Amino acid sequence: MAKNMTLLWGSGSCPCWRAMIALEEKNLQGYNHQLLSFDKMEHKSQQVLDINPRGQLPSFKHGDNIVNDSYAICFYLESQFQDQGNRLIPDGPEERARMYQRMFEGQTFYEKLNNVIYYDFFIPEEERHDCALSRNKEALKAELSLWEGYLQQSPGSFLAGSSFSLADVVVFPTVAYLFRFGLSAGRYPKLGEYYALLKDRPSIRASWPPHWLENPKGHEALKDF
Amino acid sequence: MAKNMTLLWGSGSCPCWRAMIALEEKNLQGYNHQLLSFDKMEHKSQQVLDINPRGQLPSFKHGDNIVNDSYAICFYLESQFQDQGNRLIPDGPEERARMYQRMFEGQTFYEKLNNVIYYDFFIPEEERHDCALSRNKEALKAELSLWEGYLQQSPGSFLAGSSFSLADVVVFPTVAYLFRFGLSAGRYPKLGEYYALLKDRPSIRASWPPHWLENPKGHEALKDF
Known part of the structure; x- marks a missing residue:
């Protein structure tokens, strides 16, 4: 399922961590991912800029859909995989x-x-x-x-x-x-x-x-x- | 319907305006509202602080549910009134x-x-x-x-x-x-x-x-x- 997803991320970034927690909660393990180094300025590399004109991490792609902001990723994953993994929006x-x-x-x-x-x-x-x-x-x-x-x-x-x-x-x-x-x-x-x-x-x-x-x-x- | 809603707002505040557009789009006209003055520091009044410990506008209440952040208000209204007014989250x-x-x-x-x-x-x-x-x-x-x-x-x-x-x-x-x-x-x-x-x-x-x-x-x- 998660093979058509790619996450570019950096260690210790809260926004990246949010995206990764959401992916785990929705049972989307097995996505492609690459750990980039902020110290080496890899978040400004062409690989990132191709997905994310802001040159920021996380950068995330699901099929052709690009969603880079961490809150946007959370909402997107919950809406696309509502019945998979844990439900993350309460009913009440x-x-x-x-x-x-x-x-x-x-x-x-x-x-x-x-x-x-x-x-x-x-x-x-x-x-x-x-x-x-x-x-x-x-x-x-x-x-x-x-x-x-x-x-x-x-x-x-x-x-x-x-x-x-x-x-x-x-x-x-x-x-x-x-x-x-x-x-x-x-x-x-x-x-x-x-x-x-x-x-x-x-x-x-x-x-x-x-x-x-x-x-x-x-x-x-x-x-x- | 909207009689059990109260919005405290200030003129020209983008966050307040967002909330008001969402209320209109969801056909929730007729809500209680009060225009407060930032110049007179009315956003720090007890009336606001009772709903919103940050002393900010908008401050919004629906029944007993308090939702003050403008993005939160938008998401909340869309989820509570999905089939009323305009749908604000696309299906595709x-x-x-x-x-x-x-x-x-x-x-x-x-x-x-x-x-x-x-x-x-x-x-x-x-x-x-x-x-x-x-x-x-x-x-x-x-x-x-x-x-x-x-x-x-x-x-x-x-x-x-x-x-x-x-x-x-x-x-x-x-x-x-x-x-x-x-x-x-x-x-x-x-x-x-x-x-x-x-x-x-x-x-x-x-x-x-x-x-x-x-x-x-x-x-x-x-x-x-």
């Missing part, structure tokens, strides 16, 4: 509403994380400001409190409620980053529980970033959060 | 793939527009850099070329193909902003055609930002693009 309107809302808040969560841990990477040296980085850190702390609260209020163990959904597919990689970068599960117990619950889920284990397996610890940028 | 896999991809690229488009026209609004004075703004302008130009190309290659008049879809719901407000801020349809003819085709669509006319009706011209920030 309440849980479904929560799923959509958390999915898109997940983009803000991811952005606020990046604005802290990749500040120096994204902002040229002569444009960096300590006050901007401090503001970004405060914004991430506020964001963490929101998500800790969402998990506290959730009627189940997952972001949308009692079943694993697209919200978990797209947000889990962000949560994994937090703990890799030193976030304290003591200070954020619900996020800690959520991480512990999901990290051994088969789809997530199977797609765990290979360079994280070699180097399980990231730098400790978030240990004082 | 090819068109559907393109719809999802353009929807999410639309977020980048919107962000790159904001990084130019609202640079001074988002960046505190002491953190502004001419080189950053120039870079943002180049990025927006590259983005405009991409979209001009997408419309050139589209097998129909809409972003996903021959039918109006969620991609148009979420991207049209960005395109309307471009022309309000002086973009030249001579230089971007496909974007100009797309704008002309959609601006009189009933759902879009009905939800046109009221302060744009009073002041049809924005400042000319994009006239040299």
Whole structure:
């Protein structure tokens, strides 16, 4: 089934990881894939540009259909393979509403994380400001409190409620980053529980970033959060 | 039907406009709504915070279901009212793939527009850099070329193909902003055609930002693009 699919990806990219979790959940193992190196700028190679004019990973093709954005890949796979693997959109309107809302808040969560841990990477040296980085850190702390609260209020163990959904597919990689970068599960117990619950889920284990397996610890940028 | 829905919104906000277009397309007229003022900081009022801890507009409630993100609102309404009004997700896999991809690229488009026209609004004075703004302008130009190309290659008049879809719901407000801020349809003819085709669509006319009706011209920030 998955032989007519190709994924170009990079290790440790949250968007790539989302796509890979969705592929696993939909039982689409066996797709063609190629691990490219961001360090070697392979995401700007002709091979990628042929599928993705933005030169970004993931880049994904199913037959002639090109879908590169990680959220788009998730929605596309769920709609094309609704009855295969796990259903990733809950039936109940309440849980479904929560799923959509958390999915898109997940983009803000991811952005606020990046604005802290990749500040120096994204902002040229002569444009960096300590006050901007401090503001970004405060914004991430506020964001963490929101998500800790969402998990506290959730009627189940997952972001949308009692079943694993697209919200978990797209947000889990962000949560994994937090703990890799030193976030304290003591200070954020619900996020800690959520991480512990999901990290051994088969789809997530199977797609765990290979360079994280070699180097399980990231730098400790978030240990004082 | 729409009496159990409440939308809190602000005039000229692209995210609010997306939600309002989707409500019109799904024949959900008659919902409760309240126009709030960003200038008076009403998006940070208790009324908003009760629904939306982020203090942002749109804030939307359907019965007890709270969905605030504009993309989440679009997906939610389409899934809850699939057979009402216009279907906004195409049936064909090819068109559907393109719809999802353009929807999410639309977020980048919107962000790159904001990084130019609202640079001074988002960046505190002491953190502004001419080189950053120039870079943002180049990025927006590259983005405009991409979209001009997408419309050139589209097998129909809409972003996903021959039918109006969620991609148009979420991207049209960005395109309307471009022309309000002086973009030249001579230089971007496909974007100009797309704008002309959609601006009189009933759902879009009905939800046109009221302060744009009073002041049809924005400042000319994009006239040299």
